[in-house]
Amino acid sequence: MSLTTPRLLLSCAVLGATLLASGCGFHLRGTGVDSVELNQLDVTAHNRYGRTYQQVLEALEVDGVKVTPTAAYQLQLLKEDQGRRAVSYTSSSTPAEYELTSTLMFQIADRRGRALIGPETLATRRLYVNDKDNIIGTTEEEELLRHEMRQDLTRQLLFRLSSITEGELSSRESRLDQQGN
Numbered sequence: 001m002s003l004t005t006p007r008l009l010l011s012c013a014v015l016g017a018t019l020l021a022s023g024c025g026f027h028l029r030g031t032g033v034d035s036v037e038l039n040q041l042d043v044t045a046h047n048r049y050g051r052t053y054q055q056v057l058e059a060l061e062v063d064g065v066k067v068t069p070t071a072a073y074q075l076q077l078l079k080e081d082q083g084r085r086a087v088s089y090t091s092s093s094t095p096a097e098y099e100l101t102s103t104l105m106f107q108i109a110d111r112r113g114r115a116l117i118g119p120e121t122l123a124t125r126r127l128y129v130n131d132k133d134n135i136i137g138t139t140e141e142e143e144l145l146r147h148e149m150r151q152d153l154t155r156q157l158l159f160r161l162s163s164i165t166e167g168e169l170s171s172r173e174s175r176l177d178q179q180g181n
Helices: 004-023 051-062 135-161 166-180
Strands: 040-045 073-089 095-110 115-129
Touching: 040 051, 051 073, 051 135, 073 115, 073 135, 095 135, 095 166, 115 135, 115 166
Parallel strands: 040 073
Antiparallel strands: 073 095, 095 115
8 A cells, every 4th residue: 555545545535524514504603694684883882892793893993884974874792791699509519600691782773872772682501610729720710702703793693694785774764754754
């Protein structure tokens, strides 16, 4: 057997695995097929310096959305909540596991502030083990999970925005105008 035969077999195996993975609809996490169809959007939040607000701005710009205060429609990040609760305890009544929760309420409004979509709430949750012997590691794990949760909320928001077109928003705005007259 020559040296090239194992390489050929390995190459065929890798190619076969790649074809199987792509054929079954497998995608790497975070790589959605859809993108946001809105060209421009104004983004507001109570905490304009918060991490979630900054991540949303970056994600929209990466997706090709121009974020400008003169846009016809406004994405309003209305409320963000985080929680932590003990879900299990050790025999000495100290928390063994915690559940972290994070929610983001948003809506899309026209320039007059009338809600066209929403308000809607996105949510995510994670569990982690409380290691009382490694407080620093547990604290770092909680921070890492909070970061992942913000990313998850941003992905959920972009996924929701990807289903909205400017035509749909314009139509909703026209209906509100007709109801007001």
